[in-house]
Amino acid sequence: MASVIGTSVSMSSLSSSFKPSLVLTSRTNLKSISFSINGKRFPVLRSLPGRLQVSCAAKPETVNKVCEIVKKQLALPDNSTVTGESKFAALGADSLDTVEIVMGLEEHFGISVEEDSAQSIATVQDAADLIEDLVAKKT
Template structure:
């Protein structure tokens, strides 16, 4: 059961912090920053809805690194190129065909199948890593 006091909300094994816009006893309105930590793992993206919230987990650093390496290879980028989670495929020089090839490389590396609709929503390395971990989790469930 959640309780709201001041600027924090806590639940069993979950700690949430809300900055700005919290009105006591009236819910949460227009928070600019929301952070959530569960057992030391930080979840940067939380979507708030009346009477509930949804957490979107960021991919593990190892997954982001593997995706970055695959992107570098598929785009034939120099070894010293910096590719991070925030790197956009288009900014790295990828066109739509390159993006399809990147997705194919990710499917092969991680043993997953990415639906065309999902593939079209991938714009950054982080997007790809998050999708991969979601697909792996769904596959094992």
């Protein structure tokens, strides 16, 4: 689900000749994605609701650290696979486990997670993205 509201979003930090953009019709209805190369527009996706996830991905080292903390908090075996896409519930975490994971993340990264934000964390990637956002706001 795209969580950006507006008519278009562009990534201006990329090369001036390559600028992907999103065109949204509402909060959850992605209308199209196109890429512009040297001013020529190339539509690559039209109306595939539910098939695309747009996110600002956290740094791999942040995701890896969150994976380590989640494995430790849930007492998962060393050979368990935990990735950014791993959902806490699928890893066996209940609501108390999730609170303990958030507390471990707060302690490690020196941040404070608001209750509303904590409730929106469902995956390792969600947690890593939130951490980077909070760390950036802190500095």
